[in-house]
Amino acid sequence: MVSLVLILISSLFFVGIIVKVKAKIAARKMPPILQPVYDVIRLFKKGAVYSLTTSVIFKIAPLIYFASALVATLFIPIGSFGAFLSFEGDFVFFAYLMGMGKFMMIVAAMDTGSGFEGMGANRESFYSMLVEPAFFILMGSVALFTNNISFHGLFLNFNVDTNLSYIIGIASIYVLVFITMVENSRMPVDDPKTHLELTMVHEVMVLDNRGFDLALIHVASWLKFSIFGALISNFIIQSSWAVHWQIAAFFGIQVAFSFAVGMLEAFRARNKMEKNPQWILMLSAISVVIFLTVLIITQKIILN
């Protein structure tokens, strides 16, 4: 329960920090940290306009998307705090559950009968297909390293004792940061600020959603950021630390992660759309290097 509460709290200020960092670097006036929360509360008070072309699919998709993100949050442990739900192989369920949310959002975007949303839907399905292997190879490597296959067991036994496990930690964090960017369609896959319909992925898929649905979609994307931030923090927080240090480190890492995302978004240019597949494949390639490193550590590859 504790990890769920922590993730929910950190999700509230995650996007706010990103926006603040980007504004500061662009020499604009910084909005307050909780501005996204105020926006969502305003959305919750609004009615909705549904398109005549859409059907019941469009109405149930945001609910399924949010439900999948919320249930996915239940699987993430933090340090020594267990997750609400945990079983062997739960990271497979985690990945495919998020895939369920994405499936419904994609068909909802196609439901509107608009070419823009179709573009976004097409790209979303393509990029999420390409990033799946990266996540699985990463989780497989860490599972092989710690000889455990649930999130809870994985991170409980992830001890950085040798020098080589540092590189696993650092490389995993690097890959996870970029997997987050691909999953939420941020830089360098797509720039959420341009709002050019021809180049957006997530932003264009939700053009026709309003009110309650749009609020749920926003909160779901905060949750996704927070989930991956929690996964990253798990690579750093050791279960042997004292409880208050773990919580402090968790919030510190979330703030640092959102800060880093803000810097990345401010300074990095968007990839050309046609170069995105190869860039995403690079993440899987780095995951394979992590897998090879784990094979060396576990003495399956014997080198002298």
Next chain:
Amino acid sequence: MTYLFIMLYAVTLIYFALSERVKKFVWLLVIQGIILFAIVFFSLNEIELFDFIFILAETILVKSIIVPWFINKVRKRNNLKRTQEVSVPVFYSIIVVVISLVVSFLISNHLNSSHIHTRYFTVSFASVLFGIYFIIIHKNIFSHVVGYLIIENGIFLLSLAVGSEMPMMVNLAILLDVLMGVLVLGVFINRIGDTFESTRIDQLSRLKD
């Protein structure tokens, strides 16, 4: 610690396969030189001052500073395009570099010999394989120079693998090789630039009799 830098070297190979801009090639060569210095630094048992200065000179000075600066000058002089085209899509090149890494790791596991330090053999073999592949797929002679330098880095690591200490002669030979290669190719490129006004290799086959 050496394993850490060996893995970082493998990651730079992946970035070589991913990138298409010429400036990035130069930067990656600089980074590779620094990584090589770190590998050597952490793997020597005892360091004599003369050896240390020589290694520092060879890796940082030559590989990271002089050669990239020279290549950069050639790039500016010939007004090269920002990106170089490849005959195989980048997507498949990344798959090739991953396969070559896995294969070279498996080979070094299989070698199991006490005469070779297989930990360096892994990325050196992958580097040689990938450098050759790099030359095959790029159509510009400038990229061929870069590929040649990747192969040289691989051979440098190979010398680490087979030598129990740093044999001076091997290092001198490699150094001379690199300098000669870059100098000759640099002069060559300048000449080609004057004669043909393009550095694409399909024009070069006009030279054959």
Next chain:
Amino acid sequence: MNIVLFKIAILLTFVLFLLSRKYQYYFGLALHLAIITISSIWVFNVLALSSTLTLPFIPFLGNTLSIKIDPLSAFFMLVINFTVLTGIIYAKGYLQPYCNKKSKAEMAWHFFNFLWLHISMLLVVIVRDGIAFLMIWEIMSLSSFFLVIFETEKKETIKIGINYLIQMHVGIVFLMIAFIVAYVQTNAEFSFDGLSVYFASHNPFWLFILFFVGFGIKAGFIPLHSWLPHAHPAAPSHVSGVMSGVMIKMGIYGIMRVLLNIPDDLFNIGLFVLIVSLATGLIGISLAIVQKDSKKILAYSSIENIGIIGIGIGLGVIGIAQNLPALAVLGFGGGILHILNHSLFKSLLFYSVGSVYKQTHTRNIEQLGGLIKKMPKTAMFFLLGALAISGLPPFNGFISEFLIYSGIFKSLHSASLYTDIVLMCSFVGLAIIGGLAVFCFTKMFSVMFLGTARSSKVEHAAEVNTPMLIPDFLIGFLIIIIGFIPVIFMRLISQIVVLFSADLSTFQQIIPTLNHISLSSGIFIIIFGLLWLLRAWQQKQQIVKQNATWGCGYSGANAALHQYTATSYADNFVQLTSKIVHVKKDFKDFDEAEIFPQNREFKVRTSDVFEDNLITRPGNKILAWLEKIAVFQTGKIQHYLLYALLFLALIFLLTFFNLI
């Protein structure tokens, strides 16, 4: 007693020709139900006691042919019975428009073949004797051939049917050669059980390859699959559903039966099956993504799912060979469960697509769209099938893939280095296949059912009548049950897995995990329900309006032209994999000087790269060569008499010189 009833049911199938068209269907349905009941009694006997039932069947070639039902056969019988039952219920509504167009004999022949397909599939899994097995296999191929060419008025249908028949016969030749080789080398019984004598003393790999090719042509492994994407669209939908759902699994049954007889030396076999299956899965779904014919997409998707089943079986065999009990048990378990799952959701998808075809008379998805408003129930069943086939929780496709993933991840630690690399490649392959399946089915569902109608063919579509939806309900119910409460099927699966690998402790360990999955799925549904109620409450107090889709201020032309087509959806994938999916675009580009462009046409064609290179090109070369020889056929009788004279002279000369 049951055997006698079974034989009577088989003989009664001939009565179909005597009935009028009105009663043919009901008589056929009654016979199907009778056969299902009798076989189910055997199945429950076998499964309740976990034993093998042996019954004498008919006298055959001097000896008594007996049927042997072990848990593997019983499982397949269950799958066959359920799918054929849903098929025959669906057929009533589907064949309605054909009843008046076809003659009494044609309809009787159709129902007769459907019955014989059912009977022969059941007999295939319970007969062990070699010659009888081959004869039953042949009957199965023949009956499915006649079912495929039901719409004989279309010329292509007959061509496709003959293509199918020839490929099936090539397969049976391989099977015959394999059985004969085993018999000749060991002089044991000419049956499946006699194979174990051969495998005990010889290297099993090469004979296994022969069997694999023979059964693989039926199953649809790449590159032996080229009949599938032609036969399944040409056949009527109830036949496609049954063929895709169970008939291709007969190939898998054959491979598993052969595997049961191989005691050791299994690593190469497992690796071979795994590599072929990974290629099958990846290439199958890639080819599915670029198709425009709805049934062809489903046919290629069947190829992909056969690949997934093969991955499970291959991993299971590797697990036995490398002594990794988790991999063995869970690999086989996942593969076997996927056999059941695929028969369920593939037949559901074929029935939905068949209903769409019946109402719109087109299989081209580029002419459909917006059907969810006209056929809501069919659309929701299709969505259920699409979610299940993409392997998404909380439905059944996820459970079988999860079992395979569990097997892989549990054995990563204890496996050797090369096995670890193999395992990594297989879970990466599975992940990519899953992602591609999501890509394919989001495209298919959204282009067919969502958005606005792309052509006028959709205008007269209406929801199909309820009897055609009954099979959908039955299958949907099972999909949801297996997805939400998988543990009740685990006992069934474990009885079959134990035939391959005796260590079942891993199976006990997986039960709590499956219960947790049920719990998580339940929480998911509850949260969804709560959100629905919350939104209903919130929107009661607000204004909820309806308006047109936001079009960026552009309102000209037909609304249907703005939306994404299937070709554009698949386009960025095609750019990536252009070597495998041969997509040819025919269009004339715009000139720079062309200020007022003329009308243009744009055509997209896809072709199967394996069929082109393995069948069409060699076929054309042989035809070209044969045309040169056709010079001798001049049509003049004088030339033929000249040939006869020359032949006489040749024989005379050869005899004169003592050569013959």
